[in-house]
Amino acid sequence: MRTVAVIDVGTSSIRMAIAEIQPEGTIRRLETLSQAVHLGKDAFTASEISRTTIEDCVSVLRSYRRKLEEYGITRPEDIRVVATSAVREALNRITFIDRVYVATGLFVETLDEAEVHRITYRGVQPLLRAQPALFKADSMIVEVGGGSTELLTVEQGNVSYTHAFRLGSLRLQQTLSAYRVPRTKARQVIEGEIHSQLEPFTELLKTHTGANMVAMGSDVRFAAEEVLKQSVSDDRLVELTVEDLAEFTDYVFSRTEEQLVNEFHLTFPEAETVGPALLVNLRLANILGANRLFVCNMNLRDGLLRDMSEGGSWTEDFQKQIVRATWELASRYHVDEDHARNVADLCRQLFRQLRKEHELDDRFETLLYVAAALHESGGYINTSSMHKHSMYLIMNSTLFGLTADDLLLVGLVARYHRRAMPKTTHQPYASMDRVRRVIVSKMAAILRIAIALDAARNQRIRQIECTRVRNRIVISVPSVEDLSIEQIALRRNQTFFESIFGLEVLLRSQMKSTVTERTML
Incomplete structure (x- = not known):
């Protein structure tokens, strides 16, 4: 059993809910508190939160912090503090967030729409x-x-x-x-x-x-x-x-x-x-x-508690909602759906079979799938610099379930599906922290491999099996004998993968004998 708390910093009040999460995920509300503040009146009229209002919020959150200590709720993972439109629209929101953190130790997370x-x-x-x-x-x-x-x-x-x-x-x-x-x-x-x-x-x-x-x-x-x-x-x-x-x-x-x-x-x-x-x-x-x-x-607050009870992970149903919205967007931009779906499915297989190499959380599998589905959406604007147009369209679209940060990551992965690798002169890639830059590079490298596997654009490669042999990743394809087109494409696309993971990529047909396989290796 776990005791948790969620705090909602709203436009006219700050509300807190304290609850118990049972081992099976059942939520039992223990206590709720609410204190009036004037965040909205400041943010919607002056576009800034006044110093007086900031201190009023600090005072409320300090009292909430004492209440949390009474319940023994001290671990950061058991407390979630969020703010919505009033803080989101305030020009001095960073000042507000920093002041609250210094005074209370609570980190305010600004939720986007x-x-x-x-x-x-x-x-x-x-x-x-x-x-x-x-x-x-x-x-x-x-x-x-x-x-x-x-x-x-x-x-x-x-x-x-x-x-x-x-x-x-x-x-x-x-x-x-x-x-x-x-x-x-x-x-x-x-x-x-x-x-x-x-x-x-x-x-x-x-x-x-x-x-x-x-x-x-x-x-x-x-x-x-x-x-x-x-x-x-x-x-x-x-x-x-x-x-x-x-x-x-x-x-x-x-x-x-x-x-x-x-x-x-x-x-x-x-x-x-x-x-x-x-x-x-x-x-x-x-x-x-x-x-x-x-x-x-x-x-x-009820939604936040439910989110915490499920570990903040993306449920299977929620991921299906994201994928469904993705294909609706892809249709709007007239992508080659057969090619995009196959590349996305191959990305999913590569992600799962190379888990030890990329070490990314499961949610990034869905983000990679979205990037693969939309990697050619830029062709809706112009086939020249299509990868850059894809990034622009993705970053400026609305996809259910994906935040602005998620869309930025997906857009960059799609941007690097071909041509140049990431550079420090590329914005907004250069402005990201190192962890997110590495994530973009890992996912874009996997996407390039998947694209090479459907180089013929006839979806004849649908199933693959990845095996690591020393410093190589061997991708075996069943029921396809001639892989010359895909092997040529892989030579062009594997450089990024090799530079990120330090592993060479080989493509082989499973129709060849085991003896021949070993000889070639």
């Missing part, structure tokens, strides 16, 4: 699976936060689209304050802001008309509990009709912040942002043509 989507998916997926009819149907998962609105479209359990809108309840409320909008026109102005943010995506969203809408977030959960007079449980989604949501939203806007605080026992920051958040949910439901919402009690 892709990581938030990954954690959200992992948290919501069990709830969808618990209702088979809902899991098999198309669903749109929506979370309206203080700084942004996260959206994931799931088709029969597979993520097909993700996006983050700069459309948060705190941002909307600050628009009212910045322009001193009178209370009588507040709703009209907020609806105009929501429309301007969603309008470019309206046609795309309408293609999912009829999809179930799964709503996350404390504001919509508050509305559901007040309307239905029941709490939203951790293990099941609760239905709320759009008509009831609209009526409750009207009521919220008919009351002042003071009245909302007194009637519903909200804090003033919550009373200020609940109306804008409900309007965003309502607008999205109307675009989808939904007549009901499925409200869940899942939040970012």
Whole structure:
């Protein structure tokens, strides 16, 4: 059994959840804490976190640290501190992170949008699976936060689209304050802001008309509990009709912040942002043509705890989601799919059979597969300097589950699938730390070998067997007698591999006799 903690540094509060993870992976929540801060008000108006707010955050995190010590939670691997849009957008985020570390010893990890989507998916997926009819149907998962609105479209359990809108309840409320909008026109102005943010995506969203809408977030959960007079449980989604949501939203806007605080026992920051958040949910439901919402009690901290219970590893299902998104992107850039799939499959075999040589974690197998699938995507722009165009497209694309750092690594591996090897004059390769530079080189070297094995582009080599014989890697191919084309290509492509691993690569057909094999070696 393991006791862990996750801390979410949000736009308006810092929340901590402490839980026990049982040996079989079951999570039992022990305690939750929440303290209000003004990160969002600083970051969204001045683009910087003020010194006063930084010290307020330090004070909260110090108190959380003392609480962790009471529970005996001291190991870094048992504590995860994350920050989202407010810290991510602040120009002085590094100063903030460094100050927190110096004062508390806690490292704040700034999550990008892709990581938030990954954690959200992992948290919501069990709830969808618990209702088979809902899991098999198309669903749109929506979370309206203080700084942004996260959206994931799931088709029969597979993520097909993700996006983050700069459309948060705190941002909307600050628009009212910045322009001193009178209370009588507040709703009209907020609806105009929501429309301007969603309008470019309206046609795309309408293609999912009829999809179930799964709503996350404390504001919509508050509305559901007040309307239905029941709490939203951790293990099941609760239905709320759009008509009831609209009526409750009207009521919220008919009351002042003071009245909302007194009637519903909200804090003033919550009373200020609940109306804008409900309007965003309502607008999205109307675009989808939904007549009901499925409200869940899942939040970012639940997803983080689930991530820790699984060791932070990429599950098989999650990797399938990444691969699925990769082939959709490859199709968009008109890659030669037969060649790309075979190269990607060969990369996977090489990665697994050369594990002792490259010593990379399993997650890099998936990243190598993605790079192999997209290594010729640059041809969509121009076949000249295709490898550089591939890097550009990958780094500037959105792939579910992959962070900006992941995309940078994948883009560089694709960039070095041919031509020159990495140099210190190449950006952004030169700006990476040594560990990541070595990882790029190892993966790119393996990719070049896989490309050589499909040099004829007819996919006749699909299965290989790698054996190390002294300072050589012998790649044996069954059922293919003439390998002259691939051997010529391998001579061109193996230099990178040899310079990284210090091993020569030989290609042999298993159709030849064992005696001949030994003689040649």
